[in-house]
Amino acid sequence: MGDRLRSTSMEDLPVHLILEILMSGRLAVIDLISLELTSRTFRGTHGLFPKKFKSLVDYAAFQLCGLSSIYASLHCNAQEELLKRCNGNWKRLLRFLMAVEQSSDMVETSAGNMQIRSGRYHTLLINDSAAYSCGSSLCGVLGHGPETTQCVEFTRINFPVPVQVAQVSASHNHAAFVTGSGQVFTCGDNSSYCCGHSDTGRPIFRPRMVEALKNIPVKQVAAGLSFTMFLTRKGHVFTCGTNGHGQLGLGDTSDRPTPTCIELLASVGSVVQIAAGPSYALAVSDDGTLYSFGSGTNFCLGHGEQQNELQPRAIQSFKRKGINVARVSAGDEHVVALDSTGYVYTWGKGYCGALGHGDEIDKTTPSHLTSLKSQLAVQVCASKRKTFVLVDDGSVYGFGWMGFGSLGFLDRGASDKVLKPRILESLRSHHISQISTGLYHTVVVTNCGRVFGFGDNERAQLGHDTVRGCLEPTEMFMEKA
Template identity: 45%
Template sequence: MGGGIEMLPPCILQDILYNGRLGPVDLASLEASSYMFRAASGIAPYRFKSIAELAAHHSCQMHPVFENFPPRARLELLARCEGNWKLVLHFLNSLQRSSGLSVGGSGRDVLVAAGRYHTLLVDRKGELYACGTGGSVLGQNPAVSNLQRPASIPLPAAATRIVQISANFNHAAFVTESGQVYTFGDNVSCCCGVGESGQPISKPTLVTTLERNPCQQVSTGQGYTVALTRNGELFSWGCNSHGQLGQGNTQEQFRPRQIEEFNESNPVAQVSAGICHTLAVTKSGQLFSWGYGSNYCLGHDDFLTELRPKRVEHGGFDDLFIISAAAGDEHSAAIDSLGYVYTWGKGYCGALGHGAGTDQRTPLVVAALKSTRAVQVVARRRKTFVLGDNGTVHSFGWMAYHSLGVQGKSASDTVVSPQSLDLALHGHKVSTIAAGMYHTLVITRKGAIFGFGDNDSSQLGPVSVTNETPLAVRIPAEVFSCVTGVVQD
């Protein structure tokens, strides 16, 4: 029987193209393999150069990230992607994959969260593992304080598949497929939102206060937690010494309490908790910050502490559409709708990437990354990581136990301008980055995990490679293959 895909009825071809399951690579393959998909389309307003481009445009219009973009931001992103809708779709998909949000996720991806001296992992089966040092945050018997190899953390029967997870100093939180939030750890200042303050929670425990508020993201700071609901509301609890809970006071909050400024009329798209300041990006592309301001990390051109969310309008942010932000220890970072990266706060050790160690009072674009379409930025202790939509990682700041992954530097050196880790990672394309205090992990698009930095507490697990020292893994090496089941060449 002769013919080919060109012989299929138009309605079937249209369904193939518009079902939303074809990614940019799939569309490019169709375009390259069949004249039908290379044929130009005269459909206004863009006069698509091919039917595959028309399909990519359709997928972009339906994308949950793109639907919030105002018309100008959409056109500017298209121009930045060389007028190629497949590149726009690739950017949006990469952004969604690395965002740490559960919405739109399949719940089948490998997840990693890095705390102070520990690491938490979720495999493709949805099982949770821990290794390193951290006491109750390891989710084991209270007598267990260190795990040299990943150990399974028993989950409550009601805890359906984990779709998002966060870890900071010594507590952690995760969101299940049904939107329920579970926490465990040292519970200092009642940061777990369950039980009495200071009483460790050694097993993942449901935060019952949020049962009727299904969530899409949790973010753990130092001694406090923030949860983002599927309706765009924010709840916070735990330590509030500098107003980092955004409740208008400095009183500890033992149970989740809603932040009044964010509701159905001003919903949040993403949140990030730092040491004692918090950042939130709204669906309208505005950035808000609150908490400790003496290190300029709030971006308000002053060093004042803010007890309630205040919009960041300096550095041109009043005219930008922000899509994600990261609150570090003493600095902050954000990405706009074009994939440009901005940093501000304490600049020592080069954590801002501006070529010097000076402080920055307001957001400033990282000029050295202007050619990169960034989809994720991670800010932790005196260091920053940026992931591009091409899967390449850049890092800058303090080397500290080689946790930047930059080769040819000592553990005490600083890197004041972004450096690519492409060679160090042997060309592997990365989909997500997680950084602890002094150790870093990246997940490749194939699901393998590479780690580098401090391993004195076995937070990277057993690493039997020649670059390991008693204290650190100097060169990125594959780790946790016993959990992921993935082994790279």
């Protein structure tokens, strides 16, 4: 009995068991790197794998990359190009894939899983499966009840039943939350039925479950100006609310008071990400196809024309070039997309340099942002006349309109426009994991779980009640228990 209970070192474990642990999917890339640096067991290949893999950790990272839907959707040449862009480092490639996948959901930080989203005059945060809000409670968007008009710090939102919040989306005047079990709660202005409750057109001041989706598990929500998109775990898209421009994707312009499935998208495959603009919508499928529908104003649909699309239509310029889109962000007047190899594309209205091409010329179809081609982008974020790109080393590039300091540059100078991507020096001391920008303010989450904001704070959307605006990133805090 004593022999069987004697202590065993990591070096004594069978290689196949070690590999099983490495490939469990429960270890972050930084954990894999730490193991490789601290133990010779993880540094060796033990003669079991091709020489192109430098270690057990390297081989495990390669195997985990193969499980990613983003990587699996790429053809062989694109996979090779992505590995080359990662300097042949499988661990870096895995980190890239994980960062892209988390960019539209919660991100892993040393303080736990978090997500940040900015609305018009408010900010929403998920921390440790709880939802918080600050800023102006226009139409009940903060979710704290009719008596609350403003929160000057992140204040926890109480739900009618105990829930673990997994994803959130903020719009101008309504909000949507997804729980770990796939249920959806909404609050805010429901005059257009964008909250998915057909029994009232009045504001909803506290989160309320969307009954129409009670038995349909959802994994992501995207709140537009007066409509909402819901992405189910099966990859189907439901929409509700205003439909004057066809933004619900249902083939007509009739409003929908409750979520309705977009059958056309259901017939072409599984959707992996959704994004909602003011009156248009975007959906990325698992094969990297980007679909757009709704208002064609400002060329935001990417088809080279400004006509409305009542049903999802694939953006052909990506398809013709064999480009797989991984994630997309819908701004007020322009769009920014990230492909599966870390390149960035913009199109729409170029006012104030929001497209990043060094001018203010509109782009009618997606245009490659060549000034960032040496960077490996992991998240893109667009709002009113400004754009941010987060790259894999945690740096942030911004371009567009500098109004209210929401672009993050301290040296405004004679112009309020940044026409080409420029790194935010004010954030260089932090490794940024996620960024979100609203009308006049911007918020970020670091890999340490700290939250910073900059820009307009007139309505406490940066979580402070003593300043009207912050030109430099200012840390935001949650209410004390």
